[in-house]
Amino acid sequence: MLAQLIKHYLITSAKVDPAKFDQPDIKVADLGLDSLGLIEMLFEVEDKFGFQIADPMRYQSMTFDAMVADIESQVRAHHNGELPDIAAFDSPAGAR
């Protein structure tokens, strides 16, 4: 679910070529995001799960899958071990 959420954002908003995700070990650094682009991407997750992800620049050296796994562990750490259903979180007005 998290991977889909992030991929959807990257393809539709950050204009990342969808074909890049065919590569199983694609690195975050190969997505073509600058540092601002990376934190905008993380905001998609932060906004939904209500916390700020620490130390974002370390993701640049990870694979996409490793980043998603790390983000998921952080989400769980903030939600009593659960990965909440994002549909249960409404987006407050003015979030964007």
Place this chain on the structure above:
Amino acid sequence: MTSVLATGLGMISPLGADCKTSFAAALAGQSAIRRASAELSAGLPDLLMAPAAAEPLPLLESGYAGSDRAAQFALAAAQEAMADAGISQAPADAGRFGVFVGVGFGGAHTLDAMYARYCATLGGDENNRRRAAVVHPLSVPRMMANAPGALISLRYGLRGMGNTYSVACASSAIAAGEAMRAIRHGYLDAALVVGTEAMLTPGSMVAWNALRVMARVHAVDPAASCRPFDRARSGFVLGEGAAALVLESRVRAERRGARARAELAGYGASADAGHLTQPAQAGQAAAMRQALAQADMEPGQIQYVNAHGTATEVGDVVESQAIAEVFGSASRQLAVSSTKAVHGHLIGAAGALELALAIMALESGSIPPTAHLLDPDPRCTLDYVPLEARHGCRIEAVMSNSFAFGGSNACLIARRAEP
């Protein structure tokens, strides 16, 4: 020193989505003023606004959706001005082409939305409360005052010196004057000047309302609520939008065969050092005299003044007296009008907008009226072109006044560009 020509104009204003429609509405005295929507009024009755005639975003390339509304207006006005000047992306001399922006309060929409979300989330259900501190990572670069200038510089690849001037109601008049100076003094060959403002937000509206400078709603016709120089005036109406001018040295403009719409000939600026909000005749007169001296012109050579004319009790009287002092006997042949009666007060965008309207009056020989001026204040003794536009006028030069809270005064003079 080289003369400075205005070769392109652009605007998105309460009167129209471009220069042509905005100027036509100003001439027709068609007011864009209306009651503020309930969402903007925070429960206060009888607030007014002059919203832009068009949304800026559909006029722009995609990708600016998250930018602050003030930046979107600025980009839209800049786009029209650059197209009008026939300048495409990244001119060859981009290092000698700067961006000068005037804005009173950049980022009002971004800031207001951020606080609205923060407060709503904090006060919301417990599950959501922790989200209050998670705000968009681009909040700061979106709300910073120089965001419009930065985006315009990026959009057109303009790399020359340039600045953002935040001088309340005089912001973009000062941006235009400083750009003119930079070209005259050889720091640049061209500049894109933009004035922009977008603060029709609940937070801004209650703050302006608290200052007691906003017009009361006219009992019969809300659109006629802003009445500069009229005995029944009660203040101004907040507007939004942007205006832009492309300025070039005569040499650059001639080299590329550009059409000059006017010469920007004089700029004066002064500070009152008197009061935080009240205007002073001496400071205003000093700015006008400087502009005349710089243009090497006598008062009698100006035919039209687009007044600051905010329709406040003190402001209109002081400006009238300052104009009378500077122009002396020449004030008897002078036409003075305040177009704020129809487009409201665009604060940071006001200087550029009103300069551009004055330049269109110079080009067309048609002077926009002071709308709703039925009963002139006896202390305001000039010819304010009441109610009806004046056509077929022989205009050689125009002046545009911008006097700001904080006591900053700016005056610009444009004249026919000699071939």
